[in-house]
Amino acid sequence: MKINVNSTDYNLDVPDNTSLLDALRVHLNLTGSKYGCGEGACGACKVLIDGRAVASCITPVASVQNKSIITIEGLEKDGKLHPVQQAFLDEDAFQCAYCSSGMIISAVGLKTKNPKPSRQQVIEAMQGNICRCCVYPRIINAIIKA
Template identity: 85%
Template sequence: MKINVNAKDYTLDVPDNTSLLDALRVHLNLTGTKYGCGEAACGACKVLIDGHATPSCITPVASVQHKAIITIEGLEKDGKLHPIQQAFLDEDAFQCAYCAPGMIMAAVALKEKNPKPTRQEIVEAMQGNICRCCTYPRIINAISKA
């Protein structure tokens, strides 16, 4: 099957029910997307699929053929971080940073739809993304300031 990840086409020889997360991490060696719960409850594995933040752990790779997939690795352009990535650094939103890729991908999807979200809109959009270090205030600040 063929998939497009970070504007590159790849051909994979995997069963249709292989999770997109496994395809990315194991078969394409794109390890920025993290495995968290395996049930789409924590948000660590979110990627953008046609602009929508989507949990890759429960998404069959066969379902994303002919769609644009963006991972955390695909946000950086010409050696420059995406504004959301930079804002997370500037606001010291990371502690252990395990949740960071999924948080950033959810924030990018939000800001692409709504460039100036209110605090409440940020909180609502980030539901389903868990930070076990509880840096939520800094995460919200980073998204607000990006």
């Protein structure tokens, strides 16, 4: 099957029910998206599919053919971080950083639809992204800053 990830086309020889997360991590060596709960509830594995943040651990790779997939690796352009990535650094919104790629992807999805979200809109949009280190205030500040 053919998928487009970070503006590059890839041909994969995997079963249709392979998770997008496994396709990315194991077959394409794009390891920025993390395996967390395996049930689509924690947000660590999120990627953008046609601009929408989606849990890749429960998304069959066959369902994303002819769609645009952006991973955390695809946000940086020409050596420059995406504004959301930079804001996370500026606001020290990382501790262990395991959740960070999913948080950033979700924030990019939000900011694409709503460039100036309110604090409450950020909180609502980030539901389904869990940070075990509990740096939520810094994460929210980073998203608003971006």
